[in-house]
Amino acid sequence: MTPSCSRRPYQRVHEETPGNKPGSSPRGQTPDESGRRHDANSSVSDLANSVTSDMLMLSPGSEEDDHEGPVCEKLGRVQFSVGYSFQDSTLTVKILKGQDLPAKDFSGTSDPFVKLYLLPDKKHKLETKVKRKNLNPHWNETFLFEGFPYEKVVQRTLYLQVLDYDRFSRNDPIGEVSIPLNKLDLANMQTFWKELKPCSDGSGSRGDLLVSLCYNPTANIITVSIMKARNLKAMDIGGTSDPYVKVWLMNKDKRVEKKKTVVMKRCLNPVFNESFPFDVPAHVLRETTIIITVMDKDRLSRNDVIGKIYLSWKSGPAEVKHWKDMMGHPRTTVAQWHALKT
Numbered sequence: 001m002t003p004s005c006s007r008r009p010y011q012r013v014h015e016e017t018p019g020n021k022p023g024s025s026p027r028g029q030t031p032d033e034s035g036r037r038h039d040a041n042s043s044v045s046d047l048a049n050s051v052t053s054d055m056l057m058l059s060p061g062s063e064e065d066d067h068e069g070p071v072c073e074k075l076g077r078v079q080f081s082v083g084y085s086f087q088d089s090t091l092t093v094k095i096l097k098g099q100d101l102p103a104k105d106f107s108g109t110s111d112p113f114v115k116l117y118l119l120p121d122k123k124h125k126l127e128t129k130v131k132r133k134n135l136n137p138h139w140n141e142t143f144l145f146e147g148f149p150y151e152k153v154v155q156r157t158l159y160l161q162v163l164d165y166d167r168f169s170r171n172d173p174i175g176e177v178s179i180p181l182n183k184l185d186l187a188n189m190q191t192f193w194k195e196l197k198p199c200s201d202g203s204g205s206r207g208d209l210l211v212s213l214c215y216n217p218t219a220n221i222i223t224v225s226i227m228k229a230r231n232l233k234a235m236d237i238g239g240t241s242d243p244y245v246k247v248w249l250m251n252k253d254k255r256v257e258k259k260k261t262v263v264m265k266r267c268l269n270p271v272f273n274e275s276f277p278f279d280v281p282a283h284v285l286r287e288t289t290i291i292i293t294v295m296d297k298d299r300l301s302r303n304d305v306i307g308k309i310y311l312s313w314k315s316g317p318a319e320v321k322h323w324k325d326m327m328g329h330p331r332t333t334v335a336q337w338h339a340l341k342t
Contacts, residue, residue: 112134114139206341220279223333247259
């Protein structure tokens with residue numbers, strides 16, 4: 001069967017809330033829903049050999065784990081429905097909601113939306129609306145793939161990518177889900193909850209950074225130490241990078257102070273060992289975010305961002321864990337590996 005001339009093969013039908021009209025912009029603003037935040041609990045490992053004895057070294061996983069590595073961050077999950085109408089030769093996909101999504105913005109929240117494809121076709125994509133400042137968004141949007149013969153549908157893979165919308169830069173990938181449609185009973189509309197996995201577009205392979213924090217409540221100082229990085233992404237044509245690190249102290253949405261390390265030439269596993277003290281009065285601690293950005297220095301063009309870390313009491317689970325351990329061990333240097341993010 002072929003699609004009728006009056007129909008678009010791929011289209012969004014509607015958002016299943018009163019008053020919405022079909023064909024509205026996927027970037028349209030909608031009222032925010034309240035979100036719940038999820039804090040992941042991780043344990044503190046034994047002291048690692050790579051740091052000094054007066055430094056608390058944190059590692060992920062159970063108490064039996066003693067290896068170094070970034071904390072495995074939970075990316076949340078997404079709920080959706082899939083079904084096929086043999087009478088109309090139409091595949092229906094409903095994007096329902098997300099749950100426990102990680103915060104991607106330094107304000108401690110995200111602006112999530114969903115892209116969907118039927119792989120291997122990447123030319124035709126559909127998108128939900130953006131849900132502003134919401135870690136538990138409800139989209140309730142329906143998408144139709146019309147005039148789609150069943151024998152072709154079962155050759156496709158439904159791919160969903162959840163992203164954080166950013167007005168001023170590239171949207172940040174949050175996670176993805178993919179399901180081969182030949183694995184599903186499409187005759188009946190089925191609803192699924194699926195855990196998001198790191199995006200396979202390279203966003204999860206930017207390297208790791210070992211950072212230590214030390215809070216002195218008497219002096220109202222947080223000392224950020226940039227220790228070393230490993231497996232940084234090569235940003236130059238020669239297969240290497242010239243990394244350095246910028247550290248921004250933020251209060252709410254305002255930049256307060258910036259410091260940076262030296263540039264390490266042609267190195268994907270640099271050792272920095274540089275410390276930066278910041279004055280942070282106790283009454284602004286809950287509104288403070290430390291943004292750490294690993295950059296690639298370029299003499300002839302704009303410097304490239306390799307990856308970022310947002311440290312605060314309301315960032316992602318790995319970052320929140322580090323922040324809470326710093327606050328729980330005053331005057332103690334607390335080190336932790338972090339996976340760099342886009």
